[in-house]
Amino acid sequence: MASLSCASTLPWTPASYPRPSAGRCLTASRRAPSLVIVAQGKVKKYRQVILTDDIEEVGKKGDTLKVRAGFYRNFLLPKGKATLLTPEVLKEMQLEQERIEAEKKRVKEDAQQLARVFETIGAFKLPRKGGKGKQIFGRQVLSWTIHYLFSLVLGYLLQLTHLHLSFQTPLCTHCNL
Incomplete structure (x- = not known):
């Protein structure tokens, strides 16, 4: 087999590019490494x-x-x-879940305590003037009014976000005429 000449080991070059002399010929061992692809195993689907x-x-x-x-x-x-x-994320999510469960338990206990207080106190009466036919006009019964009344009776402030109004009897029965 014939020996490799300098021209056969170099990539194509334009004519204007000077060729290296015979003493400075680049061989395959001195060239830049080519692209190497390494298989890393089966890809997870x-x-x-x-x-x-x-x-x-x-x-x-x-x-x-x-x-x-x-x-x-x-x-x-x-x-x-x-x-x-990951194990770290799983542990963090479990801690978050435990915190949420503890908060739900605390809110439920507070609501049960408040229900016991309302059972012992009884019905609240909030006097308001009504019109013809015992109707209350406008916004005479507001959530902050009831909130203030509850705060006076209970002795501590309620969180206004947890106050939901529902009446077992129509409002007109509570009117003063």
Whole structure:
């Protein structure tokens, strides 16, 4: 086999580019490395994720799902709607769930205590003037009025966001005529 000449080891060059002399010929061992592709194993088709938001027809916040890798990569990850299931994320989600459960338990106990107080006190009467036919016009019975009355009776302030008005009897029966 014939020895490789300098011209056969170099890539094509334009005529204006000077050729190296015979002593400075680049060989295959001195060239820049070519592109090397290394297989990393089989690609995972599915990913275990935890949803960070409610997604219609997929799941609710905190659900653990097995989804396709493309769905996670192209939809869930860019929109920030899910994170990969790792031990750290799983532990964080469990702590968050315990905190939420403790808060629900505290709110339920407060509501039960408030219900016991209302049972012992009885009905509240809030005198307001009514018109013809025992009708109350305008906004004479406001939530802040009832809130203030409850605060006076109970001795401590209620959170106004938890006050929902519902009457067992019509308001006109409570009117002063």
